[in-house]
Amino acid sequence: MFPDTGEDDDRRMVPVARRNLFADKGRFAMSVGGVAFAVLLILIVVSLYRGWSGAGSIYSKLPGEVWVAQAGTIDPFHSTSLLPANRAAELLRVPGVVGVMPVYARHLAFPTRGGERVDAYAMAITAPTVRLAPDLRPYFPAPGHIVVERVLADAAGVRSGGTLRVLGRSLVVDRLLSGGNKIVQFAFLNPVDAKALLGQPGRVSYYLLRTRPGADLGTVGKAAAALVPGSEAHTSADFAGAFSRLVNSGFLSVVGVLVAIGFVVGGAVIALTTYTATVEKARDYGVLKAVGAPGSFLYRIVVWQSLMVGLAGSLLGIGASALVANLVSRWVPEFVTDLRVLDVLGVFAVAVLMSVAASFVPVRRLNRIDPAMVFRA
Amino acid sequence: MTTGLLRVEGLTKVFGAGRTRVVAVGGVDLVTDRGEVTLVMGPSGSGKTTLLTMIGCLLRPTSGRVVIEGLDVTELPVREHPRIRRTLVGFVFQTFNLLDALSARENVEVALNIGGVKGAAATEHARRLLVDAGLEDRLDFLAHDLSAGERQRVAIARALANDPPLILADEPTANLDTPHGRDVMKLLRALTRRQHRGAVVVSHDERLRAIADRIVWLEDGVVTRVEAPEPSGAVVSVAPRGSAL
Numbered sequence: 001m002f003p004d005t006g007e008d009d010d011r012r013m014v015p016v017a018r019r020n021l022f023a024d025k026g027r028f029a030m031s032v033g034g035v036a037f038a039v040l041l042i043l044i045v046v047s048l049y050r051g052w053s054g055a056g057s058i059y060s061k062l063p064g065e066v067w068v069a070q071a072g073t074i075d076p077f078h079s080t081s082l083l084p085a086n087r088a089a090e091l092l093r094v095p096g097v098v099g100v101m102p103v104y105a106r107h108l109a110f111p112t113r114g115g116e117r118v119d120a121y122a123m124a125i126t127a128p129t130v131r132l133a134p135d136l137r138p139y140f141p142a143p144g145h146i147v148v149e150r151v152l153a154d155a156a157g158v159r160s161g162g163t164l165r166v167l168g169r170s171l172v173v174d175r176l177l178s179g180g181n182k183i184v185q186f187a188f189l190n191p192v193d194a195k196a197l198l199g200q201p202g203r204v205s206y207y208l209l210r211t212r213p214g215a216d217l218g219t220v221g222k223a224a225a226a227l228v229p230g231s232e233a234h235t236s237a238d239f240a241g242a243f244s245r246l247v248n249s250g251f252l253s254v255v256g257v258l259v260a261i262g263f264v265v266g267g268a269v270i271a272l273t274t275y276t277a278t279v280e281k282a283r284d285y286g287v288l289k290a291v292g293a294p295g296s297f298l299y300r301i302v303v304w305q306s307l308m309v310g311l312a313g314s315l316l317g318i319g320a321s322a323l324v325a326n327l328v329s330r331w332v333p334e335f336v337t338d339l340r341v342l343d344v345l346g347v348f349a350v351a352v353l354m355s356v357a358a359s360f361v362p363v364r365r366l367n368r369i370d371p372a373m374v375f376r377a
Numbered sequence: 378m379t380t381g382l383l384r385v386e387g388l389t390k391v392f393g394a395g396r397t398r399v400v401a402v403g404g405v406d407l408v409t410d411r412g413e414v415t416l417v418m419g420p421s422g423s424g425k426t427t428l429l430t431m432i433g434c435l436l437r438p439t440s441g442r443v444v445i446e447g448l449d450v451t452e453l454p455v456r457e458h459p460r461i462r463r464t465l466v467g468f469v470f471q472t473f474n475l476l477d478a479l480s481a482r483e484n485v486e487v488a489l490n491i492g493g494v495k496g497a498a499a500t501e502h503a504r505r506l507l508v509d510a511g512l513e514d515r516l517d518f519l520a521h522d523l524s525a526g527e528r529q530r531v532a533i534a535r536a537l538a539n540d541p542p543l544i545l546a547d548e549p550t551a552n553l554d555t556p557h558g559r560d561v562m563k564l565l566r567a568l569t570r571r572q573h574r575g576a577v578v579v580s581h582d583e584r585l586r587a588i589a590d591r592i593v594w595l596e597d598g599v600v601t602r603v604e605a606p607e608p609s610g611a612v613v614s615v616a617p618r619g620s621a622l
Contacts, residue, residue: 011495012496013487016476019479291468292460292462292492293491297490375435375471
């Protein structure tokens with residue numbers, strides 16, 4: 001155990017590390033603050049990345065598992081898909097398929113308060129014949145209504161119950177969905193309105209197939225694509241992942257560099273604090289060596305000092321990240337963050353490892369301290 | 378009767394080589410038994426402290442032997458020295474060398490922790506040592522809040538923490554006024570006589586002659602004179618230069 005666990009048992013020892021750190025409370029506070037700031041930056045960057053890359057997850061929430069699309073469709077954001085509108089009945093006969101929903105989709109420009117236009121990906125899904133679960137109802141608005149994400153609503157200056165004009169038609173904002181960001185936003189229309197807006201009679205964009213639980217999606221997709229000339233099949237997971245792949249290709253390396261810089265800064269703060277404390281207390285360490293302290297006893301003091309700064313800074317940084325993510329998402333809706341427990345635990349674990357690694361430099365300094373120095377006045 | 382607590386034979390330390398070669402300590406012999414105080418005196422730069430650091434396993438001699446309780450510590454590898462320092466030797470320093478961030482009790486307790494005593498046992502032992510040193514009302518004072526005399530008492534209590542048979546003291550009264558210096562002298566005397574320990578004290582302070590059983594004069598690293606004060610206060614020279622003590 002470390003020498004200052006504070007436990008009141010037979011293994012309790014004098015908390016030299018804690019006393020050393022708290023002897024200069026100002027420096028301790030600044031060190032903890034520095035580590036907390038590094039952890040805050042890391043977690044905000046990571047959660048922002050998660051928020052952006054998770055924007056496509058809306059595909060996983062829709063009531064179907066296989067999308068039949070025009071051949072050559074990379075993903076719903078970069079491709080236009082047009083298919084004949086008369087294949088629903090045939091697709092319903094594919095083994096494993098229990099429902100077919102024609103989907104109309106395209107990018108649409110929505111007017112903003114500032115007179116500019118903002119792009120949103122508009123979808124109109126033909127309601128399945130089965131009764132919809134309450135959580136799916138937002139994706140199936142009534143004719144003359146539209147469901148938009150909060151970021152789009154804010155940009156357009158509308159609230160629930162307000163009116164949005166799209167290509168000359170006025171649509172009532174049915175409700176607002178949480179989410180959306182500056183890169184992609186979703187809007188949901190009724191197919192009646194969508195047909196008019198999309199302007200492609202006799203065509204649909206996709207067929208969304210609802211499958212029986214346990215059905216092999218690959219087999220279903222192949223069979224479905226064979227029934228629609230010039231088509232191919234994608235799973236909802238493919239489409240959901242398309243956006244994260246897009247974000248990954250553009251931002252992952254940037255995020256990685258920022259996170260690495262955050263860890264380096266945090267580690268440097270810990271190393272510098274512990275090193276400074278070690279140099280300042282060199283005589284104390286010399287005294288401990290002189291009275292017979294083995295190297296392991298002294299190393300534990302230094303490592304524990306590093307860990308205390310790292311742990312306190314990490315916990316403060318995690319708390320600050322949760323607070324900042326919460327506050328910023330209220331004030332700046334397009335700043336979509338997704339602070340995940342696993343990310344927090346990962347950053348915490350790395351911060352702990354970083355603390356141990358940061359004690360390497362002061363430990364080397366410790367080894368050079370000559371205990372005979374204690375005889376010098 | 379000689380118990381042979383400490384035996385120093387031909388102890389030599391040479392620094393540098395060639396034109397920079399300096400013999401800091403040259404062939405010193407010295408013996409201290411339990412219950413005895415050996416006072417090493419001499420001018421500044423005479424090698425007193427170097428001698429003490431070699432006896433305390435803080436500096437490796439160039440040649441010669443240091444035998445503590447029958448164990449030739451100069452034969453031991455360096456990694457064994459910390460064990461010798463925490464079990465056989467207790468140090469008292471001129472500048473006290475207490476850890477300022479710790480209380481008086483913790484300064485003693487940390488030495489016990491190093492010696493393997495932990496928890497409540499260490500706390501109680503430290504308290505007892507400080508009470509014996511007359512510091513029962515200063516247990517939880519931070520080291521830097523204590524007077525110089527109190528700090529030296531804490532340092533002595535720390536030196537005794539792991540019950541070493543040999544105390545090595547470097548100018549223990551140099552930073553103390555006369556009353557506190559006298560207190561420390563009495564304490565050192567009591568430690569050797571009543572607790573049956575041996576002490577080697579390095580000092581310029583003539584007052585310490587009063588508690589010494591043997592006075593070794595060191596000049597330029599060699600023993601020039603050995604005196605054994607009589608109980609009456611008279612001094613008898615007992616060993617010429619270069620003789621075994």
